[in-house]
Amino acid sequence: MFKIYHLANCTTCQRILKEIPNLKKFTLREIKSEPITAKELDAMKKLAGSYEALFSRRSMKYRPMGLHERTDVEVIALADPDAAMIARSQKTLANGGRKPAVVYGNGNEDYKNLLKRDDIDAVFICTPWEWHVPQGVAALEAGKFVGMEVCGGMNIQECWDIVHASERTGIPVMALENVCYRRDVLAVLNMVRQGLFGEVVHGQGGYLHDLRQVMLNSGKEDGYGDGVEFGPKGWSEAKWRTQHYVDRNGELYPTHGLGPVAVMMDINRGNRLTRLSSVASNARGLHKYIMEHPKGGPDHPNAKVQFKCGDIVNTQIQTANGQTILLTHDTTLQRPYNLGFRVQGTEGLWQDTGWGDLDQGMVYFEKQMDHSDRWDNSKSWMEQHDHPLWKRYGTMASGAGHGGMDYFVDHAFFECIKRDQPFPLDVYDLATWYAITPLSEKSIAEGGQVQDIPDFTAGKWQQRKPVFGFTDEY
């Protein structure tokens, strides 16, 4: 039987384990709880050829988002009421040879004290969704650049709030949509800009990711798959994310699917999103998971929870320039991971079928493909049209979070601040993308009624020029 040594709290290990089919064929050995012995190490040395080959020089490169690796960034302070999460971040900093951050962990409002510091230029907001905009507005008012993690907005008002706060203070906000920097996505953007797709008429994307173990778990550290708890008894995102599925029925996580397509369609820069309508299927997945889990069952208190968010939520979006976009939110059923991208133009078509590897897609370009009427695998096309950013930084990014995407989105944030340049994904993009969520909720509540999408640029979209990803710099 094959054996895998892994660290339970290492996200890279988690990612790699998730990529292995038939994991049950392997024996898993958690090396923190049961460390590797000298004898085992020698056995592995024999297999690998040297001791050195056993150690990745890229480990320790991860959280929080590689900040401890950049010589141009210092992590001054962390605000989180959750001591366990603070401890993990401090450990990452220590592993990177950085000094510990000052901690603001005294409840939910202590971040306000962090914002009073005058030795902080910028903040990342990666808190539960409901805190994004209040904390973002407070950070802008304290004069800090804001890098805002993605989610969907709580309501339309807060989308306006973050726009107005940025305009009032003159401080910019960057939407940290990492998938805009995925290697295949950037290669397709490159092809779109080089004209291979002709005129883009339709796009699709989504978040098709089985999150049942994230949303329901044991409550212990990394206790994924080991329980059906959420809220105070859950671990990590289950503490707060799951409640949104109890209370809300909508496209709860629009940006991974929408962001890349929006960039290709020049949304808020010569184009804009005008209307949407959404529909939601029955909500079956989370309840079924609780009912069938060994630690769940019909007598578990969570078996009585009524989840409101449909398993499949589809949203049709229209643009001012006449394109259509289809978004899918699919997070509570069994399925392989996929963001479901489709980019369709008058001369090209890309259909994404996997989790972002270059060969996990199909393309068709009739003029280059002898009118064959047959798909080609995407790999050679992606390689041939690799984006300048990946050509330049691909090696450096390859160890970073989410397959390298996180490197680029953070890099852009820092470089724009240092160079005093506008963020490539800005507060108008953030507000527009966030707005999809409350509008989808309203559409579903009204039986699928179409909703107008506000123009957060107040008409400026007609003059604004595309700025995302034109060079190899950021």
Place this chain on the structure above:
Amino acid sequence: MFKIYHLANCTTCQRILKEIPNLKKFTLREIKSEPITAKELDAMKKLAGSYEALFSRRSMKYRPMGLHERTDVEVIALADPDAAMIARSQKTLANGGRKPAVVYGNGNEDYKNLLKRDDIDAVFICTPWEWHVPQGVAALEAGKFVGMEVCGGMNIQECWDIVHASERTGIPVMALENVCYRRDVLAVLNMVRQGLFGEVVHGQGGYLHDLRQVMLNSGKEDGYGDGVEFGPKGWSEAKWRTQHYVDRNGELYPTHGLGPVAVMMDINRGNRLTRLSSVASNARGLHKYIMEHPKGGPDHPNAKVQFKCGDIVNTQIQTANGQTILLTHDTTLQRPYNLGFRVQGTEGLWQDTGWGDLDQGMVYFEKQMDHSDRWDNSKSWMEQHDHPLWKRYGTMASGAGHGGMDYFVDHAFFECIKRDQPFPLDVYDLATWYAITPLSEKSIAEGGQVQDIPDFTAGKWQQRKPVFGFTDEY
């Protein structure tokens, strides 16, 4: 260089040619215009081993829908104002050893004289879309069983008209939706009924088929790809289908994508379609085709035609039982053929990626697949769950039109009539599916506004039981 001998007016040859990638590598030899010589035949005999092996015993099995092969069916009469089409049908009958049909070809209204005959039990209506319902109602009133080819309705009133005519006369109508009988579709239905998908929550389908050469051609017999004419100057469907794209913006051809999903969701039999909303992209494909074609260009009169139907039309449908369905109409851009099926349940997921071959899809069943989070190719699943109809009649169907589907849909029509059994796809299904088209047009015209879908069963859907495909008989 390789050589292919083919008959230009043989649909099987057309289909096979379409399946060959890089067709340009082959020399095409049209054997009607340039017959095979004795010398060539001898050369081929050497390659094939015998003269016998050179001749398919399945040729001549095709149009009109294999009727000339059934000993229980006699083709009495044909009504068509187009003499060229009549000639082709008569030839097929002659090739099948049948006597010529009586012809009613004296203009558009001559079908009424056909309907006066008392030696006809049933009619197939496979005329231009706008004639389906008027001819269907007339046939019902003349006491003939009606097999109705698929399309979308012209308006909601005609959907009611065909329902009321069938109810008034007591004569049933069958919707000839052949894709409901596609081998992979029936295997998935089989799996759904066996519980492999758990509870079905979402379905997708569509008509993603590049029809540019069908809609714009030379006007000569089978002059596909050889011109940009339509209307009176076009060939076959270009004579009438293309005008719908000039006049209408909607989901013009809903049934291939919707029918199979509707059957799996028991629509009109314990469930029903309640609402839809549609969006359409810009219409670019047909104009671009005219502009770029060697026989087109900016000075061709058709370059001035404004096509109204968007290249991509998406429709979100809701059902009474809480499922969602997504339909796509995508016929005027370059793309490989695909009907885009997705069937998603609490325990299973099927994604169709090709043109119906059993290996052209991906499935995921976590319980049977060790929670691998990885797609499996569909082939072995389809074979293992092959539908009883295909097990029994697969060999017989394999030569029939559209990969065998046409055999089954016609077989069901004849067997139900002979056995005095209700059609498995009936007038309520026909009306419901046809209604998608005018409702999608209205939705698009209103910016995507949601539309109620009428209940053509007038409440009977709550009592009606599923009847489609439960045995190997029809």
